[in-house]
Amino acid sequence: MSPEKQAVIERARAEHGDIRPCDGKTWEECFTEEEGYGKFLWFNDQIGNTRIVEIKKCRKCGKLKNINEFSKCSKSADKHQGYCKECMIIYNFEWEKNHLKERKAYKKEHLKNYLEHSMKYKKKYPERCKAMGIVKCTIKAGKLIRKSCEICGAPKAEAHHDDYSKPLSVRWLCRKHHRELHKNIKNGTIKMQIIGRIV
Numbered sequence: 093m094s095p096e097k098q099a100v101i102e103r104a105r106a107e108h109g110d111i112r113p114c115d116g117k118t119w120e121e122c123f124t125e126e127e128g129y130g131k132f133l134w135f136n137d138q139i140g141n142t143r144i145v146e147i148k149k150c151r152k153c154g155k156l157k158n159i160n161e162f163s164k165c166s167k168s169a170d171k172h173q174g175y176c177k178e179c180m181i182i183y184n185f186e187w188e189k190n191h192l193k194e195r196k197a198y199k200k201e202h203l204k205n206y207l208e209h210s211m212k213y214k215k216k217y218p219e220r221c222k223a224m225g226i227v228k229c230t231i232k233a234g235k236l237i238r239k240s241c242e243i244c245g246a247p248k249a250e251a252h253h254d255d256y257s258k259p260l261s262v263r264w265l266c267r268k269h270h271r272e273l274h275k276n277i278k279n280g281t282i283k284m285q286i287i288g289r290i291v
Contacts, residue, residue, distance in 0.1 A: 093120055096149075096156040100133055103158055104145050111135045114142055123147075131156070148172065152179035223259035227251045230260060241266035 101119060105111050113122050114134045122134045133145045146159040151174040162172040163180060175183060188195060214221045230236040241249045246266035252273060253262055265273060 096154075097123060100145075100147055100156050100158065101135075104133060104135060107158075108135075108143065109138045111137055111143075150174070150176040150179055152176070152183065219256040220253070223253050223256040224251075226259040227262060236260065236262075239264040241269055243269045 097119070101111075112135060113119050114136055123131065124134065125131045131147045131149070133147055135143055135145075137143050147156050148159050148162055148170065149156050150162075153176065155176070157176050159170075159172060161176050161178075162174075163177055164171055165173045168174065173180060227236065231238060238251075239249060240247050242264055244266060246268075249264040249266050250270050251262040252265050252270055253259070255261065
């Protein structure tokens, strides 16, 4: 048996304990490959249940590894990166090292664009930005407690102002329902008071 396959078995043993080949087979026979699906290792766990571990060969180091040792990637056929996590760390480090000037230029340009956009937004919506700033500072000070979404109960919720002239009078909505509400306001379905006027 190849060292790569032996390493896969050892990793499965470290995760699942005392494992054994399935149905009296050899470990070599427990490695299977299904066209269009990938490679798998079949084994029996400590209490005799048949378990399966999906494995993949890293394109960088060439080692067979558990699929969990590869980061997810929606563009890939098996929804995982071609490089394992260890190799990706090395690859990213080397890429950053060899493209230092490009990265610095990109970050500088990105920061410039962000600041320009931020200044335009603050100039266009001064009351909104002021109210958002007050809410942020009040939450940080512990005087305002973030709550769950009042519609769906999602724990991650954002503060919504029906009236920006009352910065601490907020409703808590998740990102989805917050966007839906502002979309309805923009379409004229819901009226909202902003800066002392109705829009």
